[in-house]
Amino acid sequence: MTSISKASPLRWTYLIFVWAIILFVLVPLATTIWVAFFSNKILSFPPEGYTGTWFVQAWSLEAFRSGFFLSFQVAISASVLALCLGVPAALAIGRYKFRGREFINTVLMSPLMIPAIVAGSAIYLFYIELQIWSDVQFASTVYGLTLAHALIAIPWVLRLLVASLAGLDPAIEEASLSLGATRLTTFFRITLPLIRPGITAGVLFGFIASFGDLEKSLLLVGPGRITLPIAMLNYLEYRTDPTIMAVATIQVLIIAIALIISDRYVRLGRTF
Amino acid sequence: MPAVARRTRWAAPYALSGPAFVFVSLLLMLPLLMMLRLSFYQYDAAQMYIQAFTLDNYVRFFKDEFYRQVLWTTLWVSAVTTLLCLIGGLAVAYFMARTNSTILKRYLIIAIVLPLFMGNVARTAGWIIILDNKGLLNFLLQQLDPGGETLQLLYTSGAVITGLTSVLLPFMIVTLNSVMHNIDVSLEEASLNLGASALTTFRRIILPLLMPGIFAGCVLCFILSMNAYATPILIGGPKFYMMAPTIYKQISAAMNWPFASTLAFILISLTMVLTVVSAVMFNRTARVGALR
Numbered sequence: 001m002t003s004i005s006k007a008s009p010l011r012w013t014y015l016i017f018v019w020a021i022i023l024f025v026l027v028p029l030a031t032t033i034w035v036a037f038f039s040n041k042i043l044s045f046p047p048e049g050y051t052g053t054w055f056v057q058a059w060s061l062e063a064f065r066s067g068f069f070l071s072f073q074v075a076i077s078a079s080v081l082a083l084c085l086g087v088p089a090a091l092a093i094g095r096y097k098f099r100g101r102e103f104i105n106t107v108l109m110s111p112l113m114i115p116a117i118v119a120g121s122a123i124y125l126f127y128i129e130l131q132i133w134s135d136v137q138f139a140s141t142v143y144g145l146t147l148a149h150a151l152i153a154i155p156w157v158l159r160l161l162v163a164s165l166a167g168l169d170p171a172i173e174e175a176s177l178s179l180g181a182t183r184l185t186t187f188f189r190i191t192l193p194l195i196r197p198g199i200t201a202g203v204l205f206g207f208i209a210s211f212g213d214l215e216k217s218l219l220l221v222g223p224g225r226i227t228l229p230i231a232m233l234n235y236l237e238y239r240t241d242p243t244i245m246a247v248a249t250i251q252v253l254i255i256a257i258a259l260i261i262s263d264r265y266v267r268l269g270r271t272f
Numbered sequence: 273m274p275a276v277a278r279r280t281r282w283a284a285p286y287a288l289s290g291p292a293f294v295f296v297s298l299l300l301m302l303p304l305l306m307m308l309r310l311s312f313y314q315y316d317a318a319q320m321y322i323q324a325f326t327l328d329n330y331v332r333f334f335k336d337e338f339y340r341q342v343l344w345t346t347l348w349v350s351a352v353t354t355l356l357c358l359i360g361g362l363a364v365a366y367f368m369a370r371t372n373s374t375i376l377k378r379y380l381i382i383a384i385v386l387p388l389f390m391g392n393v394a395r396t397a398g399w400i401i402i403l404d405n406k407g408l409l410n411f412l413l414q415q416l417d418p419g420g421e422t423l424q425l426l427y428t429s430g431a432v433i434t435g436l437t438s439v440l441l442p443f444m445i446v447t448l449n450s451v452m453h454n455i456d457v458s459l460e461e462a463s464l465n466l467g468a469s470a471l472t473t474f475r476r477i478i479l480p481l482l483m484p485g486i487f488a489g490c491v492l493c494f495i496l497s498m499n500a501y502a503t504p505i506l507i508g509g510p511k512f513y514m515m516a517p518t519i520y521k522q523i524s525a526a527m528n529w530p531f532a533s534t535l536a537f538i539l540i541s542l543t544m545v546l547t548v549v550s551a552v553m554f555n556r557t558a559r560v561g562a563l564r
Contacts (some may be wrong), residue, residue: 010470018367021360022380025387025441028398031408035401043401045411085292092288104289107296110318115499117516118536121523122303129306151299154292205389212391215501218520233391236506240400248394255389259382 029252034224036245043240047133054246067231071211074142074227078149079157079206085150086157086202089211091191093158094165100176105158105242112155123148148220153206160205164198201262208255311533321530329534342513343538347430349514350497353436357493358486360437361444366478368445369452381449388442392502399435399507400426425510435507436497443496444489451485487554491547498543515539 024266039049058064093105111119127138138144172194175187175188192199221227225248228251235244311329313321334337366378387395402408403425410422425431455478463473479486501516508514515535522532 014363015367018363021364021441022383024360026383028389028395028402028438029390029403030398032394032398042406043404044556045408058508088406091290092285096285096288098282101285107301108289108292110296111300113495115501115516115519115536115539117499117501117520118307118540119300119304121519121532121536122307123299124497124528125306125310126303130441133403147299151296154296158292180534199289208389212389212394214392215516219304219523224447229391229393232397233502236393236397236400240397240404244397245401248397251394252386252390257388259386259389263378263382 029081032245033252035242036249038242043242055250057243058246058250060243061243062070063226063231063234064228067226067228070142070225071228074146074149075207075210077146078210079153079203081146081150082153082157082206083199083203086154086161087199089154090158090161090165091187094162095170108158109155111151116213117137117218119151120148120216120219123151123216139220140225142225145217145220145227148216149210149213152210152216156205156209157202160202161195161198164195164201168194202256204262208258212251212255274518285387307533308537310530311537312531315530317530329531330538332531333538338513339518339535342515342518343542345429345513346498346515346539349433349436350494352433353440353497354440354493355492356433356437357441357444358490359443361448361489362482362486364441364445365448365452366474368449369455370457381446382406384442384445388446392439392507394438396435396503399431399438403431403434403507415546423458426507427512429508429512432504432508432512432514435503436500439500439503440493440496443492447489447492448482448485451488455481483554487550491550495543495547498539 035043036054037052038047039051039053040047089104089108093101093108107115127144131137131139138147168191173186173190175192177183181189212229213227214233217227217230221230228247232244232247235247254257310321312325312327314324314326314328316322364384368377371377371380400407404410405422405424405426407425409425413420413423458472459477459481463477464470470475499516500514501520504512504514505517508517516539519532519535519539522528522535526532
C-alpha cells in the first residue's frame with residue numbers, strides 16, 4: 001500500500017464502518033442460532049440457561065417434519081429438472097451468437113425479476129384453468145409445486161453455467177471437433193467434464209433457492225401438505241419462541257454446508 | 273453435407289435453448305398474460321369474476337387514497353433501502369477487493385452469501401428476536417439504562433427498512449464485488465502517488481469505474497425490495513402495507529382476483545418503467561462523463 005498511512009483516523013473510521021456492516025448482515029443469523037439454545041420457554045433475554053430440547057421439540061411437530069421432507073423432495077426434483085433444461089440453454093447462450101439471444105436470456109432470467117407473489121398467483125390461476133380444460137389437477141399437487149420450483153432454479157443454473165462456460169477456452173472444443181470428434185462426443189467427452197464444477201454449483205444453488213422459497217409456493221401447496229418455509233411463516237405469525245429458532249438453525253446449517261461444498265467446486269467470489 | 277451442417281449450425285442454439293424457453297414461457301409468461309387479462313375483468317362475489325373489458329379496477333386504484341398510499345410506501349421504503357444498501361455495499365465490496373488476506377477474502381464471501389440463501393422467513397426471524405419488545409436490543413438498552421422505557425421497534429417502517437437492508441445488502445455486495453475485481457489496483461496507486469487523497473482517489477477514480485456495478489446493484493436491490501413479501505409481513509406487522517402483501521391479501525382474503533391482478537400489473541409496470549428510465553439516464557450520464 002502506498003500513501004495512506006495505516007493509522008490515519010480516516011482509515012480507522014472506514015474499517016470500523018466496514019466491520020459494522022458485516023456485523024449488521026450476520027447478527028440476525030447469529031442471534032437466531034444463539035436463541036435456539038436458550039432454556040427460556042418464551043422469548044426473553046437474558047438466557048436462564050442453555051438446552052438442546054428445542055431441536056427435539058421442533059422435530060416432534062408434524063408441520064415442520066413433513067414440511068422439511070416436502071421441501072427437500074421438491075427442491076431435489078426441481079433442481080434436477082432445471083438442470084436438464086438449463087444445461088442446453090446455457091450452451092446456446094454461452095457458446096452461440098444468434099438472433100434473439102438477449103430476448104431468450106431475459107425470459108429465462110425473468111423468474112428472478114417478476115415479483116414471486118405475482119408469479120405464484122399467476123401459476124395458480126394457470127393450473128386452475130388447465131384443470132378446467134383438461135381435468136388434470138395441478139394446483140395443490142406435489143408435481144405442480146415441483147414444476148413451479150423448477151422455474152425458481154432455472155435462472156441460477158443458467159447464471160452459473162454461463163459463467164463457467166465463459167471461463168472455458170473454446171479452442172479446446174474446436175480442437176476436439178477438428179480432430180474428427182462429433183459435436184455430441186465433444187460435448188460429453190470435453191465440455192461436460194470441464195463445466196462439471198459449474199453444474200454442481202448450479203444444482204446446489206437451484207436447490208437452495210427452491211428450498212427457501214416462500215412466495216411462489218403459498219398458493220400452490222395443498223391442505224396439510226406445506227413446505228418448510230410456509231410452516232415457519234404460519235408459526236411465526238402467532239408466536240416467536242426458541243422452537244422456531246431451532247428450525248431456522250437447522251436450515252442455516254444445511255445451507256451453510258451446501259455453500260461450503262459449492263465453494264470447493266466454484267470460487268463463490270467469482271461466480272457473481 | 274456442408275449445406276446440412278450449416279443449416280443445423282444455424283438451428284442449434286434455438287434447439288438447445290428451446291425446451292427451457294418453452295418451459296418458462298408456458299409456466300410463467302402465459303400465466304402472467306392470463307393475469308393481465310384478468311385485471312380488466314369485473315369482480316363478482318359469487319362467481320369470482322365476470323368476463324368484461326373494463327378499466328374499473330385501475331380507476332379504483334388511482335381513486336382510492338389507501339392504495340395510492342400503499343404504492344407510495346412501497347416506493348419510498350425501496351428507495352431508502354437501495355440507498356442504504358449502496359452505501360454499505362460500497363464500503364464492504366471495496367474492503368473485500370483490496371484486502372491482502374486470501375482466507376479473509378474467501379470466508380467473508382461465504383459469510384456474505386450465506387444470508388442471501390437463507391430464505392426470507394429464516395432471515396427475518398432473526399430480526400424479530402432482535403427488535404421485539406422483549407428482544408435483544410431492548411434488553412441491551414435496559415442494561416444500559418435500567419428503568420428506561422421499552423422501545424416499540426417492531427412494526428415500524430424503520431424496522432422494515434432495517435430488515436430489508438440486511439436482506440438485500442449481500443446482493444449489492446456480490447454485484448459490486450464482481451466489478452471491483454476488474455479494476456486495476458495500479459490506477460489507484462498512480463492517483464495516490466500523484467498526490468490525490470484517498471477520498472479523492474475513491475471519488476474520481478474508483479467510483480466512475482464502478483458505475484456499471486453500482487447501477488446493476490441498485491436496480492437489483494430496488495426491484496427486490498419493491499417485490500418484498502416476507503419482511504413487510506413479519507417485521508411490518510398487520511398495519512404496515514406494501515404492494516406484495518396487499519396483492520396476496522386481495523387474493524387470499526378478499527378473493528378479488530381482478531383487483532389483485534390490477535395491483536400486480538401496476539407494481540410490475542412501475543418497477544419496469546423506473547428501471548428503464550434509470551437505464552436511459554445512466555447511459556446518458558455515463559456518456560457525458562466519458563466526454564468530460
